Amino acid sequence: MGFNCNRVNYPLKDWIKRSFIFSFCIVSILAIDIMYQDQPAFWCNILIAFVCFFGVIVFNLLLHIHFDLKDPVKSPVYVKLLSFLSTLGICSLTFYITSRLGVMNMEEKRILNTSTFGFILLMVLRAAILNFIVQLWLYFVMNDHFRNQLELERSKLDKLNERAINQMLRQQVQPHFLFNALSSLKSLIKKDSAMAESYLLQLSDYLRASFTISEDGLATVKQEIQLCEDYLCMQKIRFNDAISYTIAVSASVLEDKLPIFSLQPLVDNALKHNQYTVEHPLHIEILNHDGWIIVRNNVCPRKTSHEDNNNYGLNNLKERFSYYLKESVHIHDHGTSFEVHVKIISS
Incomplete structure (x- = not known):
């Protein structure tokens, strides 16, 4: 004061x-x-x-x-x-x-x-x-x-x-993502039919969840985590040991709320703006702490990238959160790691 x-x-x-x-x-x-x-x-x-x-x-x-x-x-x-x-x-x-x-x-x-x-x-x-x-x-x-x-x-x-809802709809089903997903599915069908079936089920769950929009624009933390997990499972099948992930979100916050489709774009940004190999894998962590969900990854920036600038996606996320809360998205670039903290909306 x-x-x-x-x-x-x-x-x-x-x-x-x-x-x-x-x-x-x-x-x-x-x-x-x-x-x-x-x-x-x-x-x-x-x-x-x-x-x-x-x-x-x-x-x-x-x-x-x-x-x-x-x-x-x-x-x-x-x-x-x-x-x-x-x-x-x-x-x-x-x-x-x-x-x-x-x-x-x-x-x-x-x-x-x-x-x-x-x-x-x-x-x-x-x-x-x-x-x-x-x-x-x-x-x-x-x-x-x-x-x-x-x-x-x-x-x-x-x-x-x-605008956020329109942007969210554009992000939900990107032609680039679907092309890669179907290409991966085609390869898996030839190599491992059981894995291909698992991949198809995860893709189906992901697409179903991504098209689900609540009237208030909110989803439970559990739904957002499940969406990320389906997405990461598919990427894990595609890139094998070049990526790894850890999800450690306590059960006490699973029924709390987040703006729908707010965590998966952060995971997608980590994959989009970093290069990763088996020798230098990308590790993504999703955890909660003191009322915040934290999405963290190690930094291995691409030398060239034709994707959308990372700031645009983060600014869009801030705008979406501003509809519900103030000071609800914090970004921390530590050089070797990158973190985005999003505020949980208590139910």
Whole structure:
């Protein structure tokens, strides 16, 4: 919590500009009432009133940003108290400046000379009214901003979700993958019919799972792990000892959720962007730790690759996760190993 940490989430410069114009309009309205009452001190009083009003608005903006509050009406009591006390302090400073400059109006002088308590009560009343007006202004400005932001984010997320689903469908059945799978199946039929039958069953299970889309776009961890396992089994048959894999996901998270088709593309990326031989095999690990699924592989980068850039697939995954959670995909490149951590969505 703090102003420096929170200010990036608030359009402070825009709010200050709008508040400047609002303060100018309010003070201009007040000027119509007093411009003929005390002509010699007119401009001085107008300037002081403007600085006071604008200062109260800016201080309250900074206060709400510091405490990361988006709705002044629903702010905690201690924030409302701080807001009122700051307004009272600014009003008191304004009275002090006007008295030192000798531009205090006759009514204020009369109350001050008659009763100190009455003068304090006047300051408290004015501070309360001013604070109320400022809070209404902040509510209008902040509520308008966050409502528009929410609508924009909702529209963006809907578009991202639609694009992610389309991208997911394109990824689910790639012609390149099917070609390799059928070629491998053809070779196995000639060499080992039993292995070919096993391969065909895994391919069938993989295709069936890849076409299954839930209404909420989520799948259980168990379903995602099974999809990866079917895919890796097929690749293992194809590349033999050039690849190996370990799946160590505890049973306690198997019924939790992940965006559908989120783990298999990570496995596919590991195969796509690395070279592997029997002498230098690729090892892929899938495990869970502290609420995250981790997909890890050793790095043996290809010298040339005509496949899609790895960042595109990872950015697509981040966009899909952003529909459900914030800060839900972490990427760690350790040089000799590459890890992607995805947040589990508790059921």
